[in-house]
Amino acid sequence: MPVTLADIAREIGVSKMTVSRAINNNPLISSETRARVLEVARRMNYQPNQHARALATNRSYLIGVIVPDLMNLYFAEVMRAIESITRPAGFQLLICSSDEDITRELDEVEALLQRTDGLIISSVFPPTETKPYRKMIKDGAKMVLVDRTMKQLSCPAVATDNVQVGRLATEHLIRLGHRRIGHLRGDGSSVSADRFEGYKQALAKRKLRFEKNLVRECGLLESEGYEAMRSWLAESEVPKAIFAVNDPSAIGAMQAMEEVGLRAGKDVALVGAGNIHYGAMLRVPLTTISWSRRDMGQNAASLLIQLIEGKSDSAKPQHITLPLELVIRESCGARAKATSGTRTAAS
Amino acid sequence: MPVTLADIAREIGVSKMTVSRAINNNPLISSETRARVLEVARRMNYQPNQHARALATNRSYLIGVIVPDLMNLYFAEVMRAIESITRPAGFQLLICSSDEDITRELDEVEALLQRTDGLIISSVFPPTETKPYRKMIKDGAKMVLVDRTMKQLSCPAVATDNVQVGRLATEHLIRLGHRRIGHLRGDGSSVSADRFEGYKQALAKRKLRFEKNLVRECGLLESEGYEAMRSWLAESEVPKAIFAVNDPSAIGAMQAMEEVGLRAGKDVALVGAGNIHYGAMLRVPLTTISWSRRDMGQNAASLLIQLIEGKSDSAKPQHITLPLELVIRESCGARAKATSGTRTAAS
DNA sequence: TGGCTTGCTGTTACCGGTAACTCGCGCAAT
DNA sequence: ATTGCGCGAGTTACCGGTAACAGCAAGCCA
Numbered sequence: 001m002p003v004t005l006a007d008i009a010r011e012i013g014v015s016k017m018t019v020s021r022a023i024n025n026n027p028l029i030s031s032e033t034r035a036r037v038l039e040v041a042r043r044m045n046y047q048p049n050q051h052a053r054a055l056a057t058n059r060s061y062l063i064g065v066i067v068p069d070l071m072n073l074y075f076a077e078v079m080r081a082i083e084s085i086t087r088p089a090g091f092q093l094l095i096c097s098s099d100e101d102i103t104r105e106l107d108e109v110e111a112l113l114q115r116t117d118g119l120i121i122s123s124v125f126p127p128t129e130t131k132p133y134r135k136m137i138k139d140g141a142k143m144v145l146v147d148r149t150m151k152q153l154s155c156p157a158v159a160t161d162n163v164q165v166g167r168l169a170t171e172h173l174i175r176l177g178h179r180r181i182g183h184l185r186g187d188g189s190s191v192s193a194d195r196f197e198g199y200k201q202a203l204a205k206r207k208l209r210f211e212k213n214l215v216r217e218c219g220l221l222e223s224e225g226y227e228a229m230r231s232w233l234a235e236s237e238v239p240k241a242i243f244a245v246n247d248p249s250a251i252g253a254m255q256a257m258e259e260v261g262l263r264a265g266k267d268v269a270l271v272g273a274g275n276i277h278y279g280a281m282l283r284v285p286l287t288t289i290s291w292s293r294r295d296m297g298q299n300a301a302s303l304l305i306q307l308i309e310g311k312s313d314s315a316k317p318q319h320i321t322l323p324l325e326l327v328i329r330e331s332c333g334a335r336a337k338a339t340s341g342t343r344t345a346a347s
Numbered sequence: 348m349p350v351t352l353a354d355i356a357r358e359i360g361v362s363k364m365t366v367s368r369a370i371n372n373n374p375l376i377s378s379e380t381r382a383r384v385l386e387v388a389r390r391m392n393y394q395p396n397q398h399a400r401a402l403a404t405n406r407s408y409l410i411g412v413i414v415p416d417l418m419n420l421y422f423a424e425v426m427r428a429i430e431s432i433t434r435p436a437g438f439q440l441l442i443c444s445s446d447e448d449i450t451r452e453l454d455e456v457e458a459l460l461q462r463t464d465g466l467i468i469s470s471v472f473p474p475t476e477t478k479p480y481r482k483m484i485k486d487g488a489k490m491v492l493v494d495r496t497m498k499q500l501s502c503p504a505v506a507t508d509n510v511q512v513g514r515l516a517t518e519h520l521i522r523l524g525h526r527r528i529g530h531l532r533g534d535g536s537s538v539s540a541d542r543f544e545g546y547k548q549a550l551a552k553r554k555l556r557f558e559k560n561l562v563r564e565c566g567l568l569e570s571e572g573y574e575a576m577r578s579w580l581a582e583s584e585v586p587k588a589i590f591a592v593n594d595p596s597a598i599g600a601m602q603a604m605e606e607v608g609l610r611a612g613k614d615v616a617l618v619g620a621g622n623i624h625y626g627a628m629l630r631v632p633l634t635t636i637s638w639s640r641r642d643m644g645q646n647a648a649s650l651l652i653q654l655i656e657g658k659s660d661s662a663k664p665q666h667i668t669l670p671l672e673l674v675i676r677e678s679c680g681a682r683a684k685a686t687s688g689t690r691t692a693a694s
Numbered sequence: 695t696g697g698c699t700t701g702c703t704g705t706t707a708c709c710g711g712t713a714a715c716t717c718g719c720g721c722a723a724t
Numbered sequence: 725a726t727t728g729c730g731c732g733a734g735t736t737a738c739c740g741g742t743a744a745c746a747g748c749a750a751g752c753c754a
Contacts, residue, residue: 051401052740095442278625399710
């Protein structure tokens with residue numbers, strides 16, 4: 001049904017190849033012929049078959065993106081930034097969500113590798129389990145890690161120093177006078193582990209004792225933050241200051257607190273991480289650690305395109321670390337004047 | 348580099364076709380042969396080339412989704428619902444954002460039609476301009492409209508009755524005692540037009556005069572709601588009650604109000620539409636009109652899959668309209684007791 | 695005039711699958 | 725013994741592009 005190169009060729013009386021060359025702006029063709037072909041192509045509403053093209057050239061001009069959670073606006077911002085680079089470069093995005101699930105992530109990755117030129121992954125994998133990815137990279141898979149990285153993996157990556165994230169958040173709470181500081185510690189992913197490590201380092205630096213029962217397991221989803229805080233509230237005394245592994249979990253925790261009449265910033269000092277879009281507009285504006293989602297996405301996209309175009313030295317993959325800043329709002333109890341929060345550059 | 352059917356065939360000493368049949372569970376093959384093939388395929392880590400398959404079968408198992416705004420969590424919820432249906436059916440999603448831009452939407456649609464089996468579109472087009480889509484559908488394009496529909500287009504669609512949305516919101520404000528009700532009226536899209544129409548109908552029904560200067564042009568993005576309200580505040584008196592075309596614009600307007608010391612729910616009664624995720628958690632929880640994003644996405648996905656599988660009667664495309672409810676929170680000034688808001692079924 | 699570029703176009707084969715048809719063989723029925 | 729049938733596997737062609745090479749006329753120089 002759709003028009004093919006052959007149809008156009010027949011119509012004008014030239015070969016398929018000539019038409020192909022005209023369409024692709026190949027210089028080995030006279031400008032009159034090209035003009036004629038393009039005119040007819042337009043008239044017949046020719047649309048190249050992308051699958052055929054991909055099969056012949058082994059390039060699909062598709063980039064796969066795997067994020068852990070579509071409902072986390074943090075990733076929406078990163079994707080938007082990715083798109084701002086890939087789109088002008090002629091790539092389209094195949095976006096998938098792993099829903100913070102390892103098995104699902106692996107499924108997605110394997111499916112996407114077949115149909116894309118490369119992947120941008122925010123991986124849910126624990127930092128130790130790099131085997132599957134190691135293998136894929138050895139087999140020539142082109143991928144870039146973003147936000148959630150695996151240090152031992154020889155693969156370009158864009159992230160923040162998550163140990164530093166944990167330290168900044170915890171130190172801020174210590175500075176506010178708190179001595180018993182709790183932590184909602186996320187899952188087994190590298191981000192969670194690193195932020196937890198930063199939390200411990202901050203305590204150690206100020207000679208505060210690390211208490212195991214001040215740390216609660218919790219996922220990275222808002223719903224998980226909510227559940228974690230609910231059970232914490234039900235089971236024991238909750239500390240007066242808490243660093244939550246990320247903004248969604250902090251927001252979930254905040255909700256659970258409100259349900260029992262506790263208010264963040266007054267009864268419990270709360271700090272998150274990620275600076276998601278609605279953080280400043282919440283009932284209690286969220287104090288958080290911030291970094292540029294735009295730089296994150298744009299850098300990741302550029303790195304991947306370099307990989308795809310073969311313009312990067314694959315011997316030593318580039319790792320980009322983004323600078324952090326502390327954004328002080330009300331949830332930590334240090335009332336900020338400006339609505340948008342006081343920003344303190346760091347690291 | 349990657350393993351192909353031919354490699355496996357050579358390895359075992361059978362034909363490509365036999366391998367293909369084994370992989371695709373074709374019954375015309377002995378179970379011993381199949382077992383042997385599958386074993387070798389697994390051992391060699393065979394991954395079928397999707398482009399070749401798509402070229403040969405004219406099926407890509409890709410579904411394109413075009414939404415107006417990735418940062419609007421409303422659409423994140425819809426996409427998630429779409430995925431919950433398409434994924435088990437074996438399709439992957441190619442997600443694009445039109446950024447509320449007509450030209451860009453058309454670009455995306457044309458690009459996606461080439462590589463997908465069908466599209467789910469939340470169209471930014473004004474309801475009158477249906478020509479491009481009409482043509483594509485005539486040419487056999489498979490598409491389903493979601494949320495933003497075009498009534499004159501013969502194409503399956505899932506949406507709400509947006510006139511009703513405008514009426515419910517406006518009537519609620521009237522019920523609260525307001526007589527001069529303003530409206531942030533969105534753009535030229537059908538949703539905006541319909542909600543505006545509902546606003547006017549509600550006024551007419553209560554014999555309230557429609558005042559042109561109580562209606563302000565505004566887009567559907569949060570930033571546009573913010574800008575619209577800012578200039579409104581700068582230029583003239585803002586009415587004591589406002590129906591904003593959707594939640595993001597309402598939230599943007601709320602921010603602009605806060606900047607000049609006005610508080611939604613106290614100084615100005617504000618109602619949005621869409622019930623986005625953070626609506627209940629905002630500094631001033633947002634009163635809104637709600638409908639199921641889950642049903643919306645799931646229905647749209649099912650309709651499209653029916654279209655693709657050829658199981659639907661394409662003569663009369665199905666239109667699904669979702670029921671509405673009013674969710675009363677604080678921004679309208681009617682203080683609700685429960686945090687989650689009072690829900691009133693309607694329509 | 696012959697040989698050599700140069701510039702444009704055509705030919706052939708191939709990318710990696712699949713549809714549709716063909717073929718050979720064993721076995722039951724005639 | 726012949727026929728017919730069904731099963732399992734192979735052959736061939738094609739999906740719609742593109743790479744690589746071949747061909748061919750005009751133009752230039754010796």
